[in-house]
Amino acid sequence: MAGAGILPDRQLAGPTAGSPPQARRKKRSRPTRVLPLLPAVVLLALFLLGPVVWSFYGSFTNAALTGAAANNTSFVGLDNYISLFGSSVFPTSLVLTIIFVFASAVVGQNLLGLGLAALMRNGNKVVRAIVGAAVVAAWVLPEIVAAFASYAFFSDTGTLNMILAGAHLPTINWLYDTPMVAVTLANIWRGTAFSMMVYSAALMNIPPEITEAATVDGAGGWQRMWNVTLPMIRRSISTNMMLITLQTLSVFTLIWVMTAGGPGTKSSTLPILAYQEAFQFSNLGYGTAIATILLVVGAVFSIIYIRALKPEVD
Amino acid sequence: MSAVSISRVSLSAPRRNGVGWLTNGLLLILAACFLLPMAWLVLASLNANATLAVALPDQWSLSNFSKVLTPEQTLLPLWNSVVLSGGTALITVLCAVLAAYPLSRYSLRIKKPFLYGILFGTGLPVTAMMVPVYSLFVTLNLLDSLGGTIFFMAATSLPMAIWMTKNFMDEVPIALEEAAWVDGASSMQTLRTIVVPLMRPGIAVVFIFVFIQAWGNFFVPFVLLLSPDKQPAAVSIFNFFGQYGAVAYGQLAAFSLLYSVPVVVLYVVVQKFLGGSFAMAGAVKG
Structure with a gap:
């Protein structure tokens, strides 16, 4: 990027009256100005857009890892989607995914995060530091380690059953009898920190005068929360809901380590099912179709998120 | 008051x-x-x-630690993790700084669509698309290639990294650069000698952010890397669990801790940089 003729270019660049003052900057011939974008664009096109396009294409073929179709992949149209919705496995998995996202993210992480953030405002300084560290630690751990810790906690001879037995309560084989409960609780444990941090920051931005005014006017704790605090942080609430929904939608490692989708397919959410179909039952086209559906769902959520928040991009 | x-x-x-x-x-x-x-x-x-x-x-x-601290058991996988995460973070930051510069400094017609596209990209469920990525890598003959995996991981972290880097770069005042331009410096020269040094803490945050994500990533290397001598710690811990997990819980825990320490340390470092708000600082503006 040799910088030839900067000043003349600047004058030739034409009126910039319409653009905001921040953006009225050095003007030069267009091709060289966007050149620095090139490495990023190439990388994104090849390794992010590429797989997305490939996913759509692959979902219309009978691609397989082994067998006749492996060497001779052909176009099968909507066959994968038709058999997907016709099978019993896919609709079950779809329902499991919705339950998992709703229970662990929208309800669990979201409410617990908000609750923790609200409680911590009234907590003692030392207690606050302890709680913050404990909750965030579960989030900072690498996902495979968090998954092993959850596995140990919920396993038949694990910590939870030890505590239940100690309290003379009935024990449950969590990972086998109630796999969805186990992975949902584990995901709440793992991800609440994010919501807690978002809400802590949001609550800190509420001017104390406003809550005080509500108190003076006779509003109780719940009324203050419902009528003053929540409306003031609604932007953070919607941001947080969208982000944790997207994160939870693509959770794989946690469930894979804890139950591997089992027993049977009782905890196979869509990412697990896509993996099983593609790599264990060597049905690549089928797995790709599931991946494509997930991509579309993720894209829809992304678009809603961007439209709702209208982030400033200038 | x-x-x-x-x-x-x-x-x-x-x-x-x-x-x-x-x-x-x-x-x-x-x-x-x-x-x-x-x-x-x-x-x-x-x-x-x-x-x-x-x-x-x-x-x-400490016997669990001494048992797992052997070259093939933990040291090589940890080194692979360093290469994988370091490579990913380096490429991501390099591309993100370059891309953020025109986005932050010029008014481009493609700026708005590009930034919205980037934002859209941050929302894609990347783990959900590992199946098509696998078949794409088979077709491109990139399976079991460390380089291919690094580039893929860099691409998936780029949207967030560009977004954060641009926001950090917006904080750097343009006046200094204008002075340098008048003196005849090219935009790449001012980027290297003025902008980058001024936003060093921001770049460090983006680097560490990407590094932590790559270090913790299990699914991507699990699908894309096949030979044990290339697999990072995340995958070899999983394999270890599959082979000895039923008997050697202590060693599994020891290995997991050794593998977790670097990201916990890096997280604390980033917290010091940003004073507590971590990823949100660069990622969510306003």
Whole structure:
């Protein structure tokens, strides 16, 4: 990027009256100005857009890892989607995914995060530091380690059953009898920190005068929360809901380590099912179709998120 | 100002004590719930006869650590993790800084669509698309290639990295660059000598952010890297668990801890940089 003729270019660049003052900057011939974008664009096109396009294409073929179709992949149209919705496995998995996202993210992480953030405002300084560290630690751990810790906690001879037995309560084989409960609780444990941090920051931005005014006017704790605090942080609430929904939608490692989708397919959410179909039952086209559906769902959520928040991009 | 704080104290002080005890007690119970699963990791790693339940070791020992600290067991996988995460973070930051410059400094017609596209990209469920990525890598003959995996991971972290880097770059005033331009410097020269040094903390945050994500990533290398001598710690821990997991819980915990320490340290470092708000600072503006 040799910088030839900067000043003349600047004058030739034409009126910039319409653009905001921040953006009225050095003007030069267009091709060289966007050149620095090139490495990023190439990388994104090849390794992010590429797989997305490939996913759509692959979902219309009978691609397989082994067998006749492996060497001779052909176009099968909507066959994968038709058999997907016709099978019993896919609709079950779809329902499991919705339950998992709703229970662990929208309800669990979201409410617990908000609750923790609200409680911590009234907590003692030392207690606050302890709680913050404990909750965030579960989030900072690498996902495979968090998954092993959850596995140990919920396993038949694990910590939870030890505590239940100690309290003379009935024990449950969590990972086998109630796999969805186990992975949902584990995901709440793992991800609440994010919501807690978002809400802590949001609550800190509420001017104390406003809550005080509500108190003076006779509003109780719940009324203050419902009528003053929540409306003031609604932007953070919607941001947080969208982000944790997207994160939870693509959770794989946690469930894979804890139950591997089992027993049977009782905890196979869509990412697990896509993996099983593609790599264990060597049905690549089928797995790709599931991946494509997930991509579309993720894209829809992304678009809603961007439209709702209208982030400033200038 | 002082009037406000006085009235606040007098209003809430009478009720504070009872509610305060309740609040603190509740918070501590919640903290204990969050700590329990992690307590197992620490206690089992120090227990020669570890089980799956939290228990104080009857005999504290470091034998688990000495058993797993062998070149093929942990050191090579950890080194692979360093290469994978370091490479990913380096490429991501390089591309993100370059891309952020025109986005931050010029008014381009493609700027708005590009930034919205980037934002859209941050929302894509990347783990969900590992199946098509696998078949794409088979077709491109990139399977089991460290380079291919690094480039893929860099691409998936780029949207967030560009977004953060641009926001950090927007904070750097343009006046210094304008002076340099008048003196005949090219935009790449000013980027290298003025902008980058001024936004060093921001770049460090993006680098560490990407590094932590890559370090913790299990699914991508699990699908794309096949030979054990190329696999990072995340995958070899999983394999170790599959082979010896049923017997050697202590070693599993020890290996997990060794693998977790770097990201915990890096997280603390980033916190120091940003004063607590971590990823949100660069990622969410306004």
